[in-house]
Every structure is written in C-alpha cells, then in structure tokens.
Amino acid sequence: LYELLAALPSQLQPHVSRPEDNTFLQDMFGERSLHSLVKVKQKKKNTELKFCLMLSGELERKPANGEIKELLKLLAKPHIKSLLTVHDAVAQKSYDPELPPLPEDIDDDEDSVKIIRLVKNKEPLGATIIRDEHTGAILVARIMRGGAADRSGLIHVGDELKEVNGIPVDDKKPEEIIRILAQSQGAITFKVVPSVKEEPPTKEPKVFVKALFDYDPKEDKAIPCKEAGLAFKKGSILQIMSQDDATWWQAKLEGDANPRAGLIPPPSSVCRSGFRRSFRLSRRDKKTNKSMYECKKSEMYDMADVPTYEEVTPYRRQSGGKHRLVVLVGPTGVGFNELKRKLLITDAQHFSVTIPHTSRAKRNQESDGVEYHFISKNLFETDIHNNKFIEYGEYKGNYYGTSLDSVRSVLSKDKVCLLDVQPHTIKHLRTAEFKPFVVFVKPPAIERLRETRKNARIISGKDDKGSAKAFTEEDFQEMVSTAQSMETQYGHLFEKVIVNDDLSAAFSELRLALKKIETETHWVPVSWTHS
Numbered sequence: 001l002y003e004l005l006a007a008l009p010s011q012l013q014p015h016v017s018r019p020e021d022n023t024f025l026q027d028m029f030g031e032r033s034l035h036s037l038v039k040v041k042q043k044k045k046n047t048e049l050k051f052c053l054m055l056s057g058e059l060e061r062k063p064a065n066g067e068i069k070e071l072l073k074l075l076a077k078p079h080i081k082s083l084l085t086v087h088d089a090v091a092q093k094s095y096d097p098e099l100p101p102l103p104e105d106i107d108d109d110e111d112s113v114k115i116i117r118l119v120k121n122k123e124p125l126g127a128t129i130i131r132d133e134h135t136g137a138i139l140v141a142r143i144m145r146g147g148a149a150d151r152s153g154l155i156h157v158g159d160e161l162k163e164v165n166g167i168p169v170d171d172k173k174p175e176e177i178i179r180i181l182a183q184s185q186g187a188i189t190f191k192v193v194p195s196v197k198e199e200p201p202t203k204e205p206k207v208f209v210k211a212l213f214d215y216d217p218k219e220d221k222a223i224p225c226k227e228a229g230l231a232f233k234k235g236s237i238l239q240i241m242s243q244d245d246a247t248w249w250q251a252k253l254e255g256d257a258n259p260r261a262g263l264i265p266p267p268s269s270v271c272r273s274g275f276r277r278s279f280r281l282s283r284r285d286k287k288t289n290k291s292m293y294e295c296k297k298s299e300m301y302d303m304a305d306v307p308t309y310e311e312v313t314p315y316r317r318q319s320g321g322k323h324r325l326v327v328l329v330g331p332t333g334v335g336f337n338e339l340k341r342k343l344l345i346t347d348a349q350h351f352s353v354t355i356p357h358t359s360r361a362k363r364n365q366e367s368d369g370v371e372y373h374f375i376s377k378n379l380f381e382t383d384i385h386n387n388k389f390i391e392y393g394e395y396k397g398n399y400y401g402t403s404l405d406s407v408r409s410v411l412s413k414d415k416v417c418l419l420d421v422q423p424h425t426i427k428h429l430r431t432a433e434f435k436p437f438v439v440f441v442k443p444p445a446i447e448r449l450r451e452t453r454k455n456a457r458i459i460s461g462k463d464d465k466g467s468a469k470a471f472t473e474e475d476f477q478e479m480v481s482t483a484q485s486m487e488t489q490y491g492h493l494f495e496k497v498i499v500n501d502d503l504s505a506a507f508s509e510l511r512l513a514l515k516k517i518e519t520e521t522h523w524v525p526v527s528w529t530h531s
C-alpha cells in the first residue's frame with residue numbers, strides 16, 4: 001500500500017488532462033501525514049497504543065491550534081494510555097472456543113443427521129428431553145425460551161438425539177444423558193436427526209399475569225424436570241413466554257435479567273386441597289381426564305374458583321384522574337379507625353370516608369347527610385334488594401350500611417376514599433370503576449398485641465360510642481386467628497399487607513403505599529383498563 005501510494009502520482013499523470021488536477025493529486029498522495037499514517041498502520045503487529053504515540057508525534061509537528069492541543073493533552077493522559085494498553089492486551093487474545101475437529105465417521109447416507117456444537121458455560125442448556133414411548137427415541141421435549149439452546153437456534157422441539165460427545169444415547173435413560181451433559185464443560189457435540197417440522201420463530205409475547213398462589217417446583221411431584229421449573233410467590237408478576245404446551249406453560253419473573261424461561265403449571269392443573277386452601281398441583285390423565293394427583297372428591301371445588309393467575313397490565317393514574325378506592329380489610333379492632341383518622345388529620349383535603357346510611361331515627365344534634373343518611377326502613381330494604389349496599393347489618397332493630405353511591409360521591413370529588421369492609425365484599429368491588437387497592441391490616445404476633453394494646457380500647461357497636469372497653473386475651477387470640485383465616489382465604493386479593501405493630505410505622509407504610517399508587521406505574525388486572 002505504501003509503495004502504491006508513492007507510485008500513484010506518476011502512474012496517474014497520463015490520465016490527467018488539467019494541470020490543477022495533477023497538482024491536486026500530487027498534493028494529496030504526497031501528503032506527509034497520509035504517508036505516516038499508512039506507515040504506522042502497515043507495521044503488522046501495530047497496536048492502538050503505538051498508533052496513538054505516533055499520531056501524537058505527527059500532531060506535534062503541526063502548527064498548534066486549540067483542537068490539536070486538546071487532542072495531544074487527551075492522548076497524553078495516563079488513563080487513555082492504560083485503556084489502550086488494556087485494549088491491546090485483550091485484542092491480541094483469541095477468545096473463540098477451541099472446538100474439537102468434526103467427527104470423521106459421519107455416515108454419508110444419513111443426510112438428515114445434523115451435528116450441532118454448543119459451547120456450554122455454567123448456565124444450563126435450557127432444554128428438556130423425553131423418551132418416546134413407542135419408538136424409544138430420545139427426543140427434545142422442550143426448549144426454554146431465552147435459554148442457551150433457544151438462543152443458539154440450532155436445537156428444536158422434536159429433534160431426535162443420537163449422540164452426545166460421540167456417546168450414543170439410544171440405550172441410555174434420559175437421566176443418564178442429563179448426567180453426561182451436566183458433567184460436560186466447554187464444547188458439547190450433539191448428533192441429532194432434526195424434527196420434520198421446524199417451528200417458526202415466535203415474537204416475544206407480552207402477556208403478564210399476577211400469581212395468586214405460591215409455587216415451588218421442588219415440592220411439585222408432577223413437574224418433569226425440577227430444574228426447569230420457575231418458583232414464584234403469591235403476588236409475583238410473571239411474563240408468560242409460551243402457552244404452546246397445555247400441560248406446562250413457560251414464564252419469566254417480570255424484570256428478571258435472566259433471559260431463560262421456566263416451567264409453570266397452567267391454571268387448569270392447579271387445584272385446591274383441604275380447607276387450608278393450600279395449593280397442590282395436579283396433572284390430568286389425558287385419557288380419563290382424572291387428576292393424577294390426589295385431589296379428594298370433597299376438595300374438588302369448581303376449578304374456576306381456584307385462584308391461579310390473573311392477567312395484569314401496567315397502569316398509571318392520569319394526573320387529576322379519579323383515584324383508586326382504598327379498601328382496608330382485617331380483623332375487628334386491628335386499627336382501621338386509628339389509621340383512617342391519622343390520614344384524615346394529615347390531609348383532610350385529600351382523604352375522605354363514606355357517609356353511612358341508617359334507618360334509625362335522627363337525633364336532635366345530628367343532621368342528615370353528615371353523620372348518616374337517614375332513610376326509612378322501607379327504602380333501606382328496597383335499596384338492599386337493588387344491591388345498592390356494599391355491606392349492611394342490623395343493630396338494635398335498625399339497619400346500617402355503606403352504599404356504592406356513597407363511595408362514588410367521594411371519588412367524584414377527586415378525593416381518595418378510605419373504606420373498611422368485610423373481605424368477602426372485595427370481589428364485588430373489583431371493577432374498572434373502583435379499581436380497589438386492597439390493604440390487609442394485619443395484627444402483629446400476640447405478644448406484641450399484649451404489649452402495644454395495653455391502653456387501647458375497643459369501640460364495639462356503631463351506635464353507642466361511649467361503651468369502650470379494654471382488650472381481653474380472647475380478643476387478641478381472636479384477632480390473630482381471624483387474621484390468619486382471612487389471609488388464607490382472601491390473601492390473593494390483597495395488594496398490600498401492613499402489620500399494625502407500631503402505629504406510626506404502620507401509618508407511614510400505608511401513606512407511602514397510597515402515594516405510590518397515586519403517582520407511580522403499577523400492575524392492575526387487564527379487565528380494569530378495557531372499559
């Protein structure tokens with residue numbers, strides 16, 4: 001290149017008619033710095049560091065202007081020099097894996113055989129295998145989305161595995177093959193007969209669900225490969241990566257950097273066992289459609305009733321938009337009044353509570369629509385009949401209740417409505433209109449209740465507010481056990497659990513949670529955003 005550059009002006013001369021062109025070419029190819037650069041680059045093992053040093057030399061000879069000075073200063077910095085030294089050291093190494101030569105004994109007739117070479121690091125391959133019951137062939141059963149096998153694009157579901165690292169696998173059990181794979185490091189060679197049908201690459205699906213139960217593949221006897229399972233907790237957000245297989249879905253935990261999906265049980269295979277409402281996983285026998293797992297007859301509730309997954313989507317309240325209804329649930333006496341009172345004191349403009357209805361007669365000092373909406377017994381009963389109440393009850397022959405309209409009235413004033421209800425009413429409130437944010441207020445351990453509630457008083461009965469008494473040991477026990485059963489039965493509906501141990505800590509936690517749902521993006525059921 002250097003010689004060519006030197007020879008070019010004279011070589012080109014016969015083809016140039018105008019003298020200016022000639023001068024231009026002479027100047028361009030005769031330019032000293034161009035020659036230096038070519039010289040520098042030509043030295044075969046030239047490194048970036050040397051290149052820069054030579055460049056600096058070149059630059060120093062130029063008339064100094066601001067930019068040249070700055071460049072020289074930059075190139076002289078020890079950081080740049082060390083960066084280049086490191087670059088050179090790295091660039092000279094070869095990082096390609098050293099692959100063993102291809103096996104020579106490939107049968108020419110077996111034109112459908114594919115030799116695949118994968119380099120395995122510590123991560124698993126992300127594929128499962130199965131023995132075909134009829135042919136006895138070892139087949140690739142699943143490719144985990146985003147795993148090493150999937151990313152290679154070389155292995156597909158249905159491929160028949162013939163050899164691993166030259167070891168024939170026909171006579172091996174899947175477990176033995178897995179052991180061979182687990183022991184292999186670096187390059188692994190597979191000999192496979194590709195499946196006839198090649199799956200078209202699918203786009204990454206964007207379906208998110210919230211898990212409504214805990215799942216641990218280690219405890220699940222039905223999963224074909226425990227390592228391929230994805231453990232999650234009630235409330236986890238999962239991205240469903242594949243539902244192609246009706247017996248096992250593939251999913252990733254939302255926000256998890258690991259690209260490899262794991263197996264999760266599809267909703268149809270989750271059943272409830274016992275009154276504890278713990279979840280046991282079952283697989284159904286394809287022929288008899290009977291559960292292969294023992295879900296006793298008495299435990300076989302309506303499958304649709306078992307909370308499994310709920311499709312969710314990111315949601316953010318538009319500024320100035322309607323607030324989500326804040327629903328507090330928990331055992332009586334746990335501290336709703338206290339928490340609501342504190343919120344109302346801190347910001348009465350922002351928070352509000354509903355005004356209940358009653359059929360009892362108005363007292364002198366009371367006014368309609370302030371303490372209560374006073375209505376006749378007849379009208380109260382008609383309203384009950386027309387499902388106007390979220391909940392209602394009778395006390396000393398009078399009705400008391402909270403109406404849906406009383407909630408609407410608060411929300412329409414752009415205020416946050418604080419409502420405490422029995423947990424069984426949550427499901428009626430879970431609509432796009434109310435988008436309830438359900439907070440479970442949980443009592444602390446009984447020892448802490450005894451300590452913190454020494455001077456506390458229960459306000460029993462809504463009418464005679466004077467009759468406040470101290471908590472008894474039975475009250476504490478009931479509070480704890482009610483909380484426990486509420487959590488098992490309705491836990492999947494709680495978006496936030498706050499333990500009311502230290503009151504001010506519980507209050508701060510509640511305030512922060514409310515602030516977050518007002519201002520930040522969070523997950524809500526898809527159905528709430530469709531209306």
Ligand SMILES: Nc1ncnc2c1ncn2[C@@H]1O[C@H](COP(=O)(O)OP(=O)(O)OP(=O)(O)O)[C@@H](O)[C@H]1O
Binds near residue numbers: 333336339453
């Ligand atoms: N974290 C706490 N520490 C100490 N005392 C508390 C705490 N939380 C609430 N209390 C006290 O417990 C008593 C009952 O609280 P509160 O009236 O708020 O309960 P509640 O859940 O609203 O009851 P109800 O369900 O009967 O309306 C009150 O005396 C209150 O001051």
